[in-house]
Amino acid sequence: MSRLVVVSNRVALPKKVPAGGLAAAMQGALAERGGLWFGWSGRVVPDRKRELHRIHSGRIDYALLDLTRAEYDQYYVGFANRTLWPLLHFRPSLIDYDRDEFTGYRRVNALFAEHLARLLRPDDLIWVNDYHLIPFAAELRSLGIAARIGFFLHVPMPPPELLVTLPHHEQLFRSLAAYDLVGLQTRRDLAAFLGYMRMENHATASDDGRVALADGRAFRAGVFPVGIDVDAVARQAQLAAATPAVVKLMQSLEGQRLTIGVDRLDYSKGLLQRFAAFGAFLEQHSEWRARVSFLQIAPPTREEVPEYGELRERLEREAGATNGRYAHPHWVPIRYVNRSFQQATLSGFFRSADVALVTPLRDGMNLVAKEYVAAQAPEDPGVLVLSRFAGAADELAEAIIINPLDPVDIVESLQAALTMPLPERRRRWQAMFEHVRRNDIHRWRSSYIDALAA
Ligand code: F6P
Secondary structure, eight states, X not given: OOOEEEEESSOOOTTSOOOSHHHHHHHHHHHHHOEEEEEEEEEEOOGGGOOEEEEEETTEEEEEEEEOHHHIIIIIIIIIIIIIHHHHTTOGGGOOOOHHHHHHHHHHHHHHHHHHHTTXXXXXXXXXXXXXXXTHHHHHHHTTOOSEEEEEOOSOOOOHHHHTTSTTHHHHHHGGGGSSEEEESSHHHHHHHHHHHHHHHOOEEOTTSEEEOTTSOEEEEEEOOOOOOHHHHHHHHHHHTTSHHHHXXXXXXXXXXXXXXXXXXXXXXXXXXXXXXXXXXXXXXXXXXXXXXXXEEOOBOOTTSHHHHHHHHHHHHHHHHHHHHHOXXXXXXXXXXXXXXXXXXHHHHHHXXXXXXXXXXXXXXXXXXXXXXXXXXXXXXXXEEEETTBGGGGTOTTSEEEOTTOHHHHHHHHHHHHTOOHHHHHHHHHHHHHHHHHTOHHHHHHHHHHHHHO
């Protein structure tokens, strides 16, 4: 069996809480099969102190490279998160394009490729992840690496009309042709990508994902919706019921209902709209005051990016205003928590919650939606309220599907969720649970690797 080499900017270190869906998914994907995981060490150091850190844990070998301040600023903060992130999340007005940052981004891709190339074996299967590393295969190819290289985009792929707003988009997106396989989350993402390849690269592309360029280069693209480790989440959720964190949460509710949201503190997650809608819900449904609490867990990320700091301030104001307006001495409507929790604890929180609000403005997949489903008690499951703009909505049609831009939609869905009769909750949950179980992380990993190796 070939060795699996996973490449991603963010790497989940052993025993650390993974930051975001990608790290959690890749950790799950590597845990069973084992392999090498290459990426950024998370450290920013002066050039002379740069190191490639080698760690071995369980079945995974890690190779983690430090970045200098200038590299980190241009590649990660700048081009990846101030240009590509808003572009890929349909927010062109937030793009802050800078040519030097694009150069820095390509330079870091080349640097990563040089370091990884030294560790590669000829029959490795290389699986590169996400928007930080679009030109990575082209860099490896220029170093003579002929191994199979696949790419998976965890975030959305917007339509060609949006992609072309990026200066030098041709240079960037054409480099995807250096991969053997480009994986996307949904059929819509695939259609957008094929549309771009046809329109901008004069490629012939069949709807099933075979792409051929005028220069003879050919590769495949396909849909591989990322899943979760359903059995592990279900087990953790059951066991977590007796842990102090979950027991204390339940005691603090004193019989009130619980609505939960868990997201990185990111403008793509629709948190402002969600907070405002919860305030509007309490305004319109006074019968629920002091009878339902909303727990929003939102660990801050990318704090060097100005938009994230602004969002944090606005959320604090919004939560403070709603709490000031409706709180009682014995009840606070919004419990707003800016820290991360272990997956096991989160699973317990999910099982305790009557409703999950997963209302991103745009999301590649959103694994929280799937984790919430996996964590429910079969005899008394909660209700998932899910944005139509999350990739997960393609798979979880039995959730209450909403448009997060319409506050009335969120308010009505919350009311419907809190009053939904048990037989309907069970019916909807059963269908979603069976789906996430059939299409779990193991299936995602093996279907992607089989397609890459084929
Ligand atoms: O899942 C999308 C994603 O952007 C990943 O690529 C990323 O690792 C994760 O969210 C968390 O973001 P960051 O690595 O910037 O903290």
